[in-house]
Amino acid sequence: MEFNLQFNEIPQSATVAVADKVLRLKAAGKEIIPLQVGDPDFRTPQGIVDAAGQSLQAGLTHYGPSRGFLDLRQAIAARVQKRVSGCGNGKAYDPEREIIVTHGGVHAYYVAMQSILNPGDEALIPDPSWATHTNMVRLLRGKAVPVAASPENGFLPLIEAWESAITPKTKAMVINYPANPTGAVPDYAYMEALLGIARKHNIWVISDEVYDNIYYGEEPVSAAGFAEHRDHVILINSFSKTFAMTGWRIGYIAGPERLIDNALKASQNSITSVAPFIQKGAQFALTDKKVQEEILEMRQTYARRRAIILEIAEEFNESPVKVIPPKGAFYFFLDFRPLKIPSVDLCERILDEAGVGLVPGVAFGAQGEGFARLCFAASDADVRNGIRAIMDWADRQ
Numbered sequence: 001m002e003f004n005l006q007f008n009e010i011p012q013s014a015t016v017a018v019a020d021k022v023l024r025l026k027a028a029g030k031e032i033i034p035l036q037v038g039d040p041d042f043r044t045p046q047g048i049v050d051a052a053g054q055s056l057q058a059g060l061t062h063y064g065p066s067r068g069f070l071d072l073r074q075a076i077a078a079r080v081q082k083r084v085s086g087c088g089n090g091k092a093y094d095p096e097r098e099i100i101v102t103h104g105g106v107h108a109y110y111v112a113m114q115s116i117l118n119p120g121d122e123a124l125i126p127d128p129s130w131a132t133h134t135n136m137v138r139l140l141r142g143k144a145v146p147v148a149a150s151p152e153n154g155f156l157p158l159i160e161a162w163e164s165a166i167t168p169k170t171k172a173m174v175i176n177y178p179a180n181p182t183g184a185v186p187d188y189a190y191m192e193a194l195l196g197i198a199r200k201h202n203i204w205v206i207s208d209e210v211y212d213n214i215y216y217g218e219e220p221v222s223a224a225g226f227a228e229h230r231d232h233v234i235l236i237n238s239f240s241k242t243f244a245m246t247g248w249r250i251g252y253i254a255g256p257e258r259l260i261d262n263a264l265k266a267s268q269n270s271i272t273s274v275a276p277f278i279q280k281g282a283q284f285a286l287t288d289k290k291v292q293e294e295i296l297e298m299r300q301t302y303a304r305r306r307a308i309i310l311e312i313a314e315e316f317n318e319s320p321v322k323v324i325p326p327k328g329a330f331y332f333f334l335d336f337r338p339l340k341i342p343s344v345d346l347c348e349r350i351l352d353e354a355g356v357g358l359v360p361g362v363a364f365g366a367q368g369e370g371f372a373r374l375c376f377a378a379s380d381a382d383v384r385n386g387i388r389a390i391m392d393w394a395d396r397q
């Protein structure tokens, strides 16, 4: 019997491989500091849980509207509007026609790609980048074209590199700022230049902004914050990271009406609709005042942990490891290149010999070779002990 050949193009998830090994080691009684998973260690704020629980009790247990509840879409439009007015000159999205509630950020990205990609079309993706950005394109029979995002350039592809990668088959550029795994955040001028290229070559920009609330300097600029380029932008977001709601599986996509019409068909034929009680929890997340304070506290906590890592790293001033401060998201992309150890072996050894779980940089693209991703959405103690164990280990090499 034959299988879908596309799956031959998709590697097994390196994050899952590390997570499995961590579980095995723990089961064998070994103490492991798990800094591999990109999942906030906070509980979902209680108000959100209560709002969803009440809706569940009240009987919201049937199909919901396939675009999502209108009042949730209105709350999403208001959030995007607030954000783009703070960091650009965007205009509001129409909640009736330009927004759909999705089954998390992954599904938002899936319906975005599904809506625009024909077999053989190319999508430009920074390397390194979250693996699903590339894998989804392959699953949909497109061609993922990596564009190098070197650490020497703040992990941002040079604007000329984006442009020279464009061919007549290019359909989209995929961006994700703040970035997983590098924490990169571009400035206004960079985003403006990038969107200018998209307009010039008439291609889409899919902007995955799931980490938009997690940043350590200026608020990141949204691709939707440029009114004149809005017709080329597909905005993707999620409740997972900002509200510590990874298990709820809810997100959204916003874009021009024609695009959303396609995305709706993709969504109706893949998930039908997002569970209505989950939507009520999400609506509470966006509109409740106390929740906004709680997510601000989460950001401050991430900032404290980031500072702990930088402070400890500074003690190791002769270290072969370069600890590059991320501008956003909750990851360090640690540069182990001077050790000249392939990143898969490196992470295996750090797990076995230092007891810390990290993700091999190569899981994010060829440019990630020699790096490893550390997630600091973990307790202060784990972050403190984890970075010290890594730096000590590196000193012994």
Ligand SMILES: Cc1ncc(COP(=O)(O)O)c(C=O)c1O
Residues within 6 Å of the ligand: 038, 103, 104, 105, 106, 107, 130, 176, 180, 208, 210, 237, 238, 239, 240, 246, 250, 251
């Ligand atoms: C860059 C990026 N986009 C999207 C997602 C997926 O988010 P969700 O849990 O909403 O599907 C992740 C999760 O790790 C991510 O890192």
